[in-house]
Amino acid sequence: MNLITSRDNPQVKAIRRLAQDSTAYRKQGQFWLEGDHLCRAALVRGVRPVQVVLAESFWQEQGQEWAGAGGQVLVLPDTLFASLSALESPARMGFVVAWAAAPEVLPDVPTVVLDRLQDAGNVGAILRCASAFGYRQVLALQGTAALWSHKVLRAGMGAHFGLHLAEGLEEPALEALRVPLVVTSSHLGPYLHELQAQAGLPRNCAWVMGHEGQGVRDSLMARAQLKVRIAQPGGEESLNVATAAAICLHASATSGV
Structure with missing residues (x-):
């Protein structure tokens, strides 16, 4: 577990861009998932995160469950996590996931x-x-x-x-x-x-x-x-x-x- 407290931390800045810029994923090769529903949906489909990002209060409540999802675990004070979120009510947890553009059109599928x-x-x-x-x-x-x-x-x-x-x-x-x-x-x-x-x-x-x-x-x-x-x-x-x-x-x- 890596505790980050500075809003100027490079990892925090990168996550903020992903969370608040709708096309940043194309430049960074990663996208941001916020909330346990979306993150669980990704895990069910075999998608594993590069980073698991948790608000400090969420880490104390459910951290051990999510630490096993894969990737680096980052824990942020609740106010710092909220500053990343584009949601009115921040979800207190999210994934950073690797992204790559689809290379081709599948010709014969619905x-x-x-x-x-x-x-x-x-x-x-x-x-x-x-x-x-x-x-x-x-x-x-x-x-x-x-x-x-x-x-x-x-x-x-x-x-x-x-x-x-x-x-x-x-x-x-x-x-x-x-x-x-x-x-x-x-x-x-x-x-x-x-x-x-x-x-x-x-x-x-x-x-x-x-x-x-x-x-x-x-x-x-x-x-x-x-x-x-x-x-x-x-x-x-x-x-x-x-x-x-x-x-x-x-x-x-x-x-x-």
Whole structure:
């Protein structure tokens, strides 16, 4: 156990950058997980931390349990730990985990493509849906919120560790996919529930989820093998993208095709 009391300690500064800068993980090759739920989710998937970082009060209560998680154990006074956290109520423990960019696109697996989604909560929620419904890969095109930022990690609730994730991709990278590209539209294609009833909805496909305001870009609409609409009997103009993703991914995952 290493007790650190200075806010100017180089290790503390590095953790602070990871916790508060949404893209620092790309430069440092590490990301920050805060809270026992996320850390346990990582351990269950075989992810081991580089560092286990504990507030002093947490070390006194549960330190021995977490000391065995792997990596270096750093203990910080509670006020110093709180200064690292981006949360309103700091969780008193976290992991620093090694990160590397995914090297390739998996061509033949159920996939979700994120087209310039801006909201970290939406991105994390879609990752969680993807994992829950059996999708193995999420591809984020340039302009999408950073997948390993602390806000997306918290919204994903551990889903990251069961998915193949690639980000910062240009549209031509999607040419590597060997599954049909499916998009939602407000006015084109059959209704989702009708396709599902007719067993016409593919299970192994790549669903494209578009920008919160602009939707899926025109060039991706043109690439799509299938366009579908979600029925909205209540008359709303559109759905939140994470809500639309949950509806579409569930329907596709339970389809017979």
